[in-house]
Amino acid sequence: MGRETQTEGKPSASFDTVAASAMMKELQAAYCSGTTRSYGWRISQLKCLLRLTEDHGEDIAQALRSDLSKPELESYVYEISMLKNSINLALKELKKWMLPEKAKTSLTTFPSSAEIVSEPLGVVLVISAWNYPFLLSLDPVIGAIAAGNAVVLKPSEIAPASSALLAKLMGEYMDGSAIRVVEGAVAETTALLEQKWDKICYTGNCRVGRIVMAAAAKHLTPVLLELGGKCPVVVDSNINLKVSCRRIIMGKWGCNNGQACISPDYIVTTKEYAPKLIDALKKELERFFGRDALESPDLSRIVNTNHFSRLTKLLDEDKVSVKVIYGGERDQSKLKIAPTILLDVPRDSLIMNEEIFGPLLPILTVDKLEDSFDIINSGMKPLAAYLFTSDNKFRERFVRNVSAGGLVVNDTAIHLAVPSLPFGGVGDSGMGAYHGKFSFDTFSHKKAVMYRGFIGDADIRYPPYTKTKVRLLQALVSGSFLAIIRALFGRS
Template sequence: MGSEVEKKAVFDMEAAKVVVKELRESFAAGKTKSYEWRVSQLKAILKMMEENEPQIIAALREDLSKPELESSIYEIAMLKNTCKLALKEMKHWILPEKAKTSLTTFPSSAEIVSEPFGVVLVISAWNYPFLLSLDPVVGAIAAGNAIVLKPSEIAPASSSLLAKLVETYMDSSCIKVVEGGVTETSALLEQKWDKIFYTGNGRIARIVMAAAAKHLTPVVLELGGKSPVIVDSDINLQVATRRIIAGKWGCNNGQACISPDYVVTTKDYAPKLVDSFKRELERFYGKNPLESKDLSRIVNSNHFARLSKLLDEDKVSGKIVHGGERDKTNLKISPTILLDVPQDSLIMNEEIFGPLLPFILVDKVEDSFDVVNSTGTKPLAAYLFTNDKKLKEKFVATVSAGGLVVNDTTVHLAVHTLPFGGVGESGMGAYHGKFSFDAFSHKKAVLYRGFAADAFVRYPPYTNGKLRLLRALVNGGLLDIIRALFGWSKA
């Protein structure tokens, strides 16, 4: 036990340098660039997830009390689908893309070549510790990079299992896991990386970005924000309510970056909507949701205290119309609805990341867009429930967010043809499907020319005739070039 603690304690700046040096040597040897290596590592992830599903579910249960269905579907099955897609499409992704050329370089051909950045760092989050760790790793492998994965120490059972599985199943000369907390992460961030992919909160993202700036390292930041749900009145009330519940409490009990953060609806419609939530929540989680095995617990005592502070604020505590029960010992908070919450309250000024759902009331549904845009930040996701075509069009035109969903929540995450990422304070860059491959690939421009048709007009001595012809080549069409060759003016 003592030796294990000692072993973990020695991961400092020097140890981080050694890890990066080893990976750079493997990358320089061309090992990760081969198609065969990429396929072997993606198949290794698939095998790893298939053979260890019970252990993964157990680790998620230990860290988060995550229900088996959520673990099996949202972490394991989704990750396996990511691998299968990459295995199916990677041969096409790595092919150079043909690009058009112009008269300026005629005759010529051009292409865009995707090449790996090199040695990349993936820093993961605790709320979906397997999916959010390995999903970007799939993209990094498909693109041909060497990788360090730093899982979150806040989910220790998952982090430990990830480290063991990756070491067992994958090529440790090219893919390494570094466990630990602030000390280890700081040591890693001091190194020069070719790309950093971070999933987490805005506070740490600023630290990551500052560290990356020292080496001019590009970053992808997958953050969060206050994702709104706008609810119109002319909808299927039960279906809408269930879909919001599935996105809020059915996604790790609200501890998800795209979880609905607050609802905006009209004063007239709010009573019906709240009643529907009460009925459906009791149907899903029973009369005592604190005892439900279908709800994750709050990850740790710090987050429990943070959520309790949001609930206990004077201007908010009287707004609870459903739920609010807490079990500090077991870190459980029941699904909680708060009606007509002031916009200057604490709960409306930070990402909730938990099972609390405040309602903001407006006179007419069109005013909802002003509420969303008045926050001054752009959320990772925004949701609208309506059958009104004009309202849908206005939603798409006026609400800026990482992604929008009409008449559902969170499901855009599963559509691999859509980029998943934030904007502004909800992040930068995107991944999923080919977007993951692109996130870890440099798009190298390549132009091919022969030695024929060497244009004399490029070379001194410069004359007015050469100037006219070059202008025509750069700015004009074929007729302008003919005019220039014959010395004709446009007039």
């Protein structure tokens, strides 16, 4: 049963298409009133969101612990602190972001001036994911509010404690006339997708992404899709091995135990270097999580039994299970799977053809590192790709030849924390981007505006059309002074 949380925090009994339609009318009325467009409203709502995160850090960490057994450090660093940074940046820069951008004009429209005005899209929908339920819910909402939109947030039902807390706190802190939270599962999401939105932001998997995009297409609604994919790590031999392994481990198992869209999905290295890399990974994993990783309080659990079964299926495939060289332990009662390394799994196995989204890490070996390009580019374009090398020429080739939503050299996942970089996918890993000003831009329409006075009204644009007018207009459109002179003097 879904529920819609308003300012008073009083949920309705159910949420279906009728309720969704009624809610849309209320939000459209709020948006059309002009309230959300004002700088004052945007700032006030961003401050409310900041106060929400500051007042309820412990509650948020507890909800994350309940849903994912997420370690407290991960909760504060990767969710709460990143949200605060995102809000503070918007508060600091919003006035500048809202200013019109000057645009150049041409001889064809002389005399004139032009600018690009950022205007809100209207009423937008944010459908978030369960793995980072606060960050992935509220970071897009920050952009939607900063851009002046009314917004509906649909948290993931797979993280029920986080969803309930989001609904409660948003209802208490935010302006319920323009900002709503709708809880629920497939039925509630379906009811939401039947409405005509001005933009939909969805974070999740490709299968649901296609459903969202198909629903949006019926209303010609633009979409921002963050879909993940198989994120590769290419490891050269000329590196600081210990530092590289620590960074790979933190990007894989230190980020929600592999349940992250930018988590390393597999490693590619040379046959010659693989033994050194594997030994170093084992040593650092034991140092981080102990000899019995299932008992480590610093390792998140698998989110639910369905995902546990999915990962078990990947691991237990006949041609894969024999490739485990480290880890593989699991405890279904606790929904825990230990960090697991596999060596040279078959390319046609399930684990190499699905996004893993868990603590399993295959290592593929090649004769020469350049072969990694073919492996990466033969599959779906990843959301992120990582390279560890000290070879500048190889680094340049990697950047030039690998297509991914984002690239990081000599680390993993940290580009997510840089607001001056767009975060988004390409191809199957998604479309559109956000973070920092990119969030403001993605929820804004860039409106072209041109200004002219009444002087300089030339006869050449009006009938009757003579050969001289045609030549002169062609010259003006080309922007060439020489062509204009020739046209004025009747020369071709």
